[in-house]
Amino acid sequence: MTNPSLLIVRDLHVSVEGKAILKGVNLTVNAGEVHALMGPNGSGKSTLSFCLMGHPKYHVTSGQILYLGQDMAALPPNERAAAGIFLAFQYPTAIPGVTIANFLRAALRGVRGQDVPVKEFRQIVKANLNALGIAESFMSRYVNDGFSGGEKKRLEILQMAVLAPQLAVLDETDSGLDIDALKTVAEGINALRAPERGLLLITHYQRILNYLTPDVVHVLVNGRVARSGGPELAHELEAKGYETFRDQETVTPVAS
């Protein structure tokens, strides 16, 4: 193997407050690929995303997360971010009193490991605001404080664009958006596609896949990847729903 895969999730078991949520997830994302991870509510999609980012509440009981060949287990979230992982949250946290400008500056400093000159920071921000059609006044608002659903998602995409991660995980970034906001978000994601980058798109609906064609689609049911396939799998899900996968899952013996 010349290049290690961007992300390898190997037999990952995760529990939250003592309850097992992921029960052996296997997933590989290579550079240049877009993967869609679909699944019904409660299947463990968000758990996987929090786990990739290193949320302290999610305990890996066994298995591995390898990013560029390196085991992430011991790394705190900020070091995973500095390594190039980004998670766009489904429900981003509000941080009252902290402006987006200060926040982005601190984030860029953290990811780069050194201070970013004011002038360069302004240029980066301005270019990305323009590309996403966001007004400059946005920068002086407090992070997610009193934001509408659409504004929160836009801020996630802005952060992703500014930080330019190598692996982006987007957790239901498409949910709760009207069609215009959805297009903006999809464009933001498309703009990030590059041969050296990988994207893992977590979604409940097939809707956003009209704007973003995935290379691989995975179906997560009851804490396991029940099936993987090409883009056609998303259409099959749209037509038949998750019921067929649920049935398959119930006949599979589950080790407890």
Added chain:
Amino acid sequence: MTETWSEVTIDRLAKQLREPGWVTELRRTALARHRELPWPHPSDDVWRRTDVSLLDPSQGFVPAEPKLLQAVPLDHPQVARSLKPLDGEQLAARLNGSWLSPPALTGVNVQELSDAAKSSPAVVRRLLESNGLTDAEEKFASLNAAFHHDDLFIQVPGGVRVEQPVRLLHLLSVAPKQAVFPMTIITVGSGSSLTLIDEYISIPAGSSEPHLVNSRIELILESDATVHYVRLQRWAPTAREFLLQRATLSGGAHLTMANINLGAALSKAHIATRFTGEHAESRLYGFVFGHHTQHIDQHTLQDHQAAHTFSDLQVKAALQDQSRMVYTGLIRIAKRAQHTNAYQANHNLMLSRDAQAETIPMLEILADDVQCKHGASISPIDEEQTFYLMSRGVPREAAERLVVMGFVEPIVQQIPFAPLQEQLRQEIEGSLH
């Protein structure tokens, strides 16, 4: 009371300050009052969480008459910083009760109290005699009334808009076990406006012995006056403070007040706003930055005596090390004060496991057509906020720092003077660990 805290000291002060005889008489009356009043009863909710004997000057403290005060080292870093005028402000600085240079303020008359007592005796007399205190408050306030010095009378006549913010800097250099009694009276005339930054700094002369500060601040807003008042408390870490700070609002007056509490080992502050005229409004903001073994006890009173009045109050404390915050807040709405809106909030952010906070809201509402709300919280830094910031590459320590600064920011925003906002942000952030 010992010999030290007797009429002998009053007479010596009177002589030094060359004040009219009636002012000295008021001092004597206050001392007599202090002697007859009991110490606060241990069952009193507003007092029992602080050992008030630590604020008793007769426990080995000596009066710091102006001539006994040490010279302030003007190159002391905090002094040097505060002596530098900020862009756009008018600065008047005092050193141990005298002007560092004669004040030249546009739109504002500033006099020492002994002079004001001669030029406007009726006004000053009324102010000095005003009461409305509880016995427990008066037990301490009467000491200031008896021994006050470094006292100022600041007046904006009616119909004057003071455009430039005024910063009044009080520098006190104190020897160990000295007690000082500053008094600042501010009256703003009908329809006038003023932004005043009232800054207090004490520099102890190299000792870990405590010094005592018993302060009184009175703000009087005549009808339709608009005042932004900022108090910067930067007492030395060995200071013990009792503060009585009162604002009285006539009809249509608007007050925005920010109390920034950064220093002292022990502080017991009573901050009251009294609404005597209709349509008066006040917005009170407080920030306490607790560190080391500081003990901060704040009591606020929103005293609505007139109808159609409005008050909003928000006291926030960020507590690190083994600091302790006690907050008791009373909203009082008189029967005649119908259609009043009053709000009170106290939020405590615990930055260390060893810090402590207590918060006690009190309501006394006699009117039946009012809106009144209070809220309080005591909580550590939110883990979800920290995680969110860390997920963007911000290391834990920097993430927590951002959250704390975000917590403080709404209070800093209330300071109507950007250069001071920036200075405070840097100062607070620099003291976080």
